[in-house]
Amino acid sequence: MVVQKSVSQTMMALNGDEAVAWAVKQSNVDVVAAYPITPQTIIVERISEFVHNGEVDMEFIRVESEHSALSASWGAALAGARAFTATAANGLALMWEILYITASTRTPVVMAVVNRALSAPINIHNDHSDSMGARDSGWIQIYSEDAQEAYDNTIMAFRIAEEAMLPVMITLDGFTISHTLQNVSVLPDEVVSNFVGVRKVPRIKLPHIYGEKEIPLMLNPKYPISFGPLDLFDYYFEHKVQQNEAMKASVPVIEKVHREFTEISGRSYEPVHMIPYKTEDADVVLLGLSSTMSVVRKVVDELRSEGKKVGAIRLRVFRPFPADIIRKELSKVSTVGILDRSLSFGAEGGPVFMEVRSALYSSSSKPTVYDYIYGLGGRDLPPKLIKKAFNELIEAREEPEKPVIKYLGVRE
Amino acid sequence: MVAKAIWRPDIKELARIEGQKRPVESGHRLCAGCGAGIIIRQIAMTARKPLVWINATGCVEVATTIFPYTSWNIPWAHNAFENAAAVGSGVEAARKKLARVNRFEGDPDVELDYDVIVLGGDGGTYDIGLQAISGAFERRHKIMYVLYDNEAYMNTGIQRSGGTPFGARTTTTPVGKVIKGKPLFKKPIMDIMVAHGIPYAATVSPAYWNDALVKFRKGFEAEGPAFIHAFSTCPLGWGSAPEDTVKIMKLAVETCVFPLYEVVDGEYRLTGPSVSIAKNPDRKKPVEEYLKLQGRFRHMFKPENKWMIEKFQEWVDRQWETLLKRAGY
Numbered sequence: 001m002v003v004q005k006s007v008s009q010t011m012m013a014l015n016g017d018e019a020v021a022w023a024v025k026q027s028n029v030d031v032v033a034a035y036p037i038t039p040q041t042i043i044v045e046r047i048s049e050f051v052h053n054g055e056v057d058m059e060f061i062r063v064e065s066e067h068s069a070l071s072a073s074w075g076a077a078l079a080g081a082r083a084f085t086a087t088a089a090n091g092l093a094l095m096w097e098i099l100y101i102t103a104s105t106r107t108p109v110v111m112a113v114v115n116r117a118l119s120a121p122i123n124i125h126n127d128h129s130d131s132m133g134a135r136d137s138g139w140i141q142i143y144s145e146d147a148q149e150a151y152d153n154t155i156m157a158f159r160i161a162e163e164a165m166l167p168v169m170i171t172l173d174g175f176t177i178s179h180t181l182q183n184v185s186v187l188p189d190e191v192v193s194n195f196v197g198v199r200k201v202p203r204i205k206l207p208h209i210y211g212e213k214e215i216p217l218m219l220n221p222k223y224p225i226s227f228g229p230l231d232l233f234d235y236y237f238e239h240k241v242q243q244n245e246a247m248k249a250s251v252p253v254i255e256k257v258h259r260e261f262t263e264i265s266g267r268s269y270e271p272v273h274m275i276p277y278k279t280e281d282a283d284v285v286l287l288g289l290s291s292t293m294s295v296v297r298k299v300v301d302e303l304r305s306e307g308k309k310v311g312a313i314r315l316r317v318f319r320p321f322p323a324d325i326i327r328k329e330l331s332k333v334s335t336v337g338i339l340d341r342s343l344s345f346g347a348e349g350g351p352v353f354m355e356v357r358s359a360l361y362s363s364s365s366k367p368t369v370y371d372y373i374y375g376l377g378g379r380d381l382p383p384k385l386i387k388k389a390f391n392e393l394i395e396a397r398e399e400p401e402k403p404v405i406k407y408l409g410v411r412e
Numbered sequence: 413m414v415a416k417a418i419w420r421p422d423i424k425e426l427a428r429i430e431g432q433k434r435p436v437e438s439g440h441r442l443c444a445g446c447g448a449g450i451i452i453r454q455i456a457m458t459a460r461k462p463l464v465w466i467n468a469t470g471c472v473e474v475a476t477t478i479f480p481y482t483s484w485n486i487p488w489a490h491n492a493f494e495n496a497a498a499v500g501s502g503v504e505a506a507r508k509k510l511a512r513v514n515r516f517e518g519d520p521d522v523e524l525d526y527d528v529i530v531l532g533g534d535g536g537t538y539d540i541g542l543q544a545i546s547g548a549f550e551r552r553h554k555i556m557y558v559l560y561d562n563e564a565y566m567n568t569g570i571q572r573s574g575g576t577p578f579g580a581r582t583t584t585t586p587v588g589k590v591i592k593g594k595p596l597f598k599k600p601i602m603d604i605m606v607a608h609g610i611p612y613a614a615t616v617s618p619a620y621w622n623d624a625l626v627k628f629r630k631g632f633e634a635e636g637p638a639f640i641h642a643f644s645t646c647p648l649g650w651g652s653a654p655e656d657t658v659k660i661m662k663l664a665v666e667t668c669v670f671p672l673y674e675v676v677d678g679e680y681r682l683t684g685p686s687v688s689i690a691k692n693p694d695r696k697k698p699v700e701e702y703l704k705l706q707g708r709f710r711h712m713f714k715p716e717n718k719w720m721i722e723k724f725q726e727w728v729d730r731q732w733e734t735l736l737k738r739a740g741y
Contacts (some may be wrong), residue, residue, distance in 0.1 A: 031502060098438070224487040228473075
């Protein structure tokens, strides 16, 4: 993150969950439907306090499950409201069916996922198995590095979701970010309110029913629409292709919203989809997501002082996956290590590895790619292990015969 | 609380309303003799405001909205099987908030003064959707949930549900050499819903249309969630003649297999023919009269399975006695 100019903001000591709750409070959200689950609970607790103290005018539905949390959010969004929900791990897994329905009906729900390991065994700590499991559900996914970014991403997510007409999942690492107090620059209420506005329902034409009239795309007795019909082999396929096109079309929306957010906040996440660090002349790069990457950058600095040409790339937008950008960024790198905080059982590597390696297949200069699985169930990744990975990559210049999964920080 | 002034339209008024408010156009693909089509129209006739209709997955959803067509003239949404009540919660909460802040003030294209109706079948209500309904009722959302109970998963091909009655043949409770039909009884869905302390709950047999219309209207007028258990003949799944649909809906009431009553703020009150049966027990017909019109119970009439009819009758009698006590008889 680069701070370009100072604007009138309040520095608050907030943990990641509180930062998300503050963003929700300021973003003219009409309906929140959520269920408590560790480590997301603080989000719903803070929102409850805002509601019970009359600090915000929203309907907060304390649903009886995450499945209902997303279902109610979907209903609220269809009825014209701005809707938000938050969850983690098993809660996200329980929503699985409705994740797809929300995306496929192009419903702009925003959800904070506080990344936590999936059961079994039950574990409340951080890894990315939950949101990675949802990577093909049709949601835009933006991963946050710290509490500040969780705040910023939440605010931007409402604009992105509503302009792209797609649901947006913003993530923050469980406990590491969700429960860690950090300095967060909080924008004035009216600045955020002006930035996100109130939910504007898009207008569409349904010529065969309403002629040239542009009608509000919502549940509305004035202009009835049927949402969620049965769609068989004669149309379903086209609709899925259109949905994929919508995902692609969200790229410029994501970029535009980030640019406009920089104007109000002074904070820049350029070039948006991923943030490179000292990659210009790097031979070896570690690429990963979220809070771990701040430690990786420290290690890069250390190794640079030893004269080693290393760099780091923090991927922010995992869906839609920025394949072109990754290809270009890695075009001059000889070896890449991927930091995957989840497993894809039975696959040749973790989800990030598979995406990046697949993107590089059509690159003229294919770097060697290794996958490092780390941090499952909240296992710490200390700098010495990151250094070990960098040193291995510096040594290993030969492309292995088949992909090699390495585990960082696991007992043999 | 339910409004004291009871809405009782005469037949002319109903004909006028029906002409104006038809929610579902003809051309939908519900089977001939399906009870659900009648229920939908009765609900819409009683609307006091415009409706937003939330539908669980099931026959009604599948038969009325095959893309690119829709039969619905009113705003309608389907999300999934088990979550219709949760979706209804979200719609109701959104409507409340948007109306409170006059979000669409000056926009002639949006109407926010509407009632939310949620429709689900027995699978979506007794089984997979029970939790979402319980949550919505506990939270006191102003929705009317209507269960159209055709007593099995008819849309997927007649599999048993928690609403399937004892003895009935379904594709997952076949009449085998050892086990004949469903060995278990219906889940007491009304008791479960009433236990939530909701202001209004009622049973409805569409054949008794005047009783049904008044109850649907009361459901809309209730100050809080309402639950209507509507009996819905399924000729395909029950092996009954389409022309017998209304007759079976009547017999279910006359045999006390499906008594008509309402529960207003916890007070039980019998309605329609169930009142006269309570007063004149001789009018209670034996269950055979109801069972014999339906292929799903045919095996129960074999001499060796006679005990099944007796067991069915015992269950009906016990349920009826309990209801009589609750209603003060």
